[in-house]
Amino acid sequence: MxxxxxxxxxxxxxxxxxxxxLFDCCRINTLKIERAKLLERLDEKGVGWRIFDWYPFGLKLDVQSPGKLLESLLGYIHIQEExxxxxxxxxxxxxxxxxxxxxxxxxxxxxxxxxxxxxxxxxxxxxxxxxxxxxxxxxxxxxxxxxxxxxxxxxxxxxxxxxxxxxxxxxxxxxxxxxxxxxxxxxxxxxxxxxxxxxxxxxxxxxxxxxxxxxxxxxxxxxxxxxxxxxxxxxxxxxxxxxxxxxxxxxxxxxxxxxxxxxxxxxxxxxxxxxxxxxxxxxxxxxxxxxx
Amino acid sequence: MSPSLSRIRNVFEPMNSSEVAGLWQSRFGIPEKAFAGYRFFRKAQSVWMISASELPNLSYEALGMRIMNLKDRPWKPTTCALQILGKHATKNLVHLNETQATTFLEGKSLPVDTNLEPGYVVVLYREEVLGCGLYSRGIVVSQLPKERRMTSCS
CATH class of the missing domain: 3.40.50.150 (Vaccinia Virus protein VP39)
Known part of the structure; x- marks a missing residue:
């Protein structure tokens, strides 16, 4: 190093x-859900999120095991490094x-x-x-x-x-x-x-x-x-x-x-x-x- | 079957779109226009769907999405295909409440009070397609692939 x-x-x-x-990050998959709808769902569940400063479909998530979220299993989000x-x-x-x-x-x-x-x-x-x-x-x-x-x-x-x-x-x-x-x-x-x-x-x-x-x-x-x-x-x-x-x-x-x-x-x-x-x-x- | 013959069969053969659409229409009432703009291929017992109009001359491992398996009677739709095509379905649908949806997502069977033809069904919760179920005698058996299930403790 x-x-x-x-x-x-x-x-x-x-x-x-x-x-x-690092924060866990995900991408909103607009092939399956609209961005606004996904954000609403996360709010409803009490999952904390922050949109990247540089990309509107990238989110930092504040939740344990984001890959186990229903939104992830249904393909509405994809866990991905920023x-x-x-x-x-x-x-x-x-x-x-x-x-x-x-x-x-x-x-x-x-x-x-x-x-x-x-x-x-x-x-x-x-x-x-x-x-x-x-x-x-x-x-x-x-x-x-x-x-x-x-x-x-x-x-x-x-x-x-x-x-x-x-x-x-x-x-x-x-x-x-x-x-x-x-x-x-x-x-x-x-x-x-x-x-x-x-x-x-x-x-x-x-x-x-x-x-x-x-x-x-x-x-x-x-x-x-x-x-x-x-x-x-x-x-x-x-x-x-x-x-x-x-x-x-x-x-x-x-x-x-x-x-x-x-x-x-x-x-x-x-x-x-x-x-x-x-x-x-x-x-x-x-x-x-x-x-x- | 000799090994060489099975290899010959293990290629993607183009399929007629109306042949595929007909099967989905008769089971789920999905209109043929939901299949417009796609191309269909059969490889062994699987049917694949891809949106591309032209494919370069290459050797392929997968062409778009695997949408159905013809191996058994009746044919079986894949969960990923139902999540896309299922929103056009007009019959053999099962709407679940929250408790039932949780059970289904955990990969378990659940009793439902409904009059359906036995066979594969589109399973929905709050107007969203969760996936594929197998219905028979008042029971829906979750067909969710293991990696798409919720774990019971969460």
Whole structure:
């Protein structure tokens, strides 16, 4: 963790916040219920809620085991980390488009994309592991999703397609989840990140290949390691350009352009880094690319 | 059946929309127009429903939502499909009160005072579809999948 001392602003505050657990968060599933009606139901039950400053369908909940709420069982809400709702928002899918979610399970982002498309168009949700297809399917069904088809390819060799938008929410070292499962950061190291980097580069290159010209590619992880973030994105900058990320109500830090004494492409500052002590969330990285 | 034959059968075959709609109309009185804008596929004994008009040439694990199982007689609707299509149903509906709804959501059986045809029914509470029940001789047996049930202690 100390290796991030020079890239994470106000490092002491960062370390201090890691011991504070996170609020449970959920997304209102407008495929099954209107927002106002859901809020009314929570009030009726005495469940405390607060809407995110940056996304009207995201809620912080004040209740024990929110996954056991009837509203969750019936698919009116989906328990989802706050920052996990960022990539679909940046992907900005429209009804009728064809979207690829290359690393889909358990489907929090897939189902959010479906909601944004109002169940119209097509999402290919790819997940190579059979055991991880089960929760993906189950979440799609519970949330009333009707425009998702599931495939099981190795994302690096996904065979073909010409997609309006592609999401790569890559497997990562998950350092940003420290407030959910303490110990992740202390187990993390550069070697593990470099192993994951090979897979991440393969996935992002594949995503860039599968996007239409001018198509949008979102790359995200829940980790801080530059080896898994900027150093992955850098590998596709010959085929796509970065777009600067700014979400009103959510403070991002710029992507880094120097690491281990080496300078990277300046454009990488357009990526967004989210830190737990700045928005009182987990940690997250996201890049928005437009294919040439 | 030889393994190779069973593999051949294990693919998504397109199904006629009116064939699917006819089954739902006859059991639940759901009008055919509730099925407009969807495509239907059969894989083994399951029927799937998806809103997409065109599907790229890929190998699929799932196509939209699994809405019914044709393995047994009568055919069985899935809970997730009833939660979407059930609001159009006009017959074989069971409206529960709060106590009954709790019992149903816990996955248990409950007596109901009603005249229904035996078979699968749409179970509602306060005009909302909770899921699928199996009705016979005055008893509704909850068909909620285990992971969608409320635990009794909560």
């Amino acid at each position: 100390e290796r991030y001392k020079d890239i994470i602003p106000n490092f002491e505050a960062f370390k201090a916040v890691l011991h504070r657990p 920052l996990s709702m960022v990539p679909p928002l940046l992907l900005d899918p429209r009804p009728g488009e064809v979207v690829l979610d290359l690393c889909a399970s358990p489907g929090s982002k897939t189902t959010q994309i479906s909601q944004m498309m109002n169940n119209k168009g097509l999402i290919i949700a790819n997940e190579p592991s059979l055991s991880r297809v089960t929760p993906l399917r189950s979440n799609c069904e519970r949330l009333g999703v009707l425009n998702v088809a599931i495939t099981r390819y190795d994302g690096r060799n996904f065979p073909r397609g010409s997609f309006d938008r592609v999401l790569v929410d890559a497997p990562c070292s998950s350092e940003g989840r420290e407030r959910r499962g303490p110990g992740v950061l202390s187990r993390s190291n550069r070697k593990r990140s470099l192993d994951l980097q090979k897979l991440q580069i393969g996935l992002l290159k594949s995503a860039t290949r599968l996007a239409k010209p001018k198509g949008v590619v979102i790359y995200s992880t829940c980790t801080y390691a530059p080896e898994e973030n900027e150093l992955v994105v850098e590998k596709v900058l010959d085929d796509a350009r970065l777009e600067r990320i700014s979400i009103s109500g959510l403070k991002e830090c710029p992507g880094i352009t120097e690491w281990n004494g080496e300078t990277m492409k300046g454009d990488l500052s357009k990526c967004a880094r989210y830190y737990p002590h700045i928005n009182d969330t987990g940690g997250f990285f996201v890049a928005k690319l437009i294919k040439n």
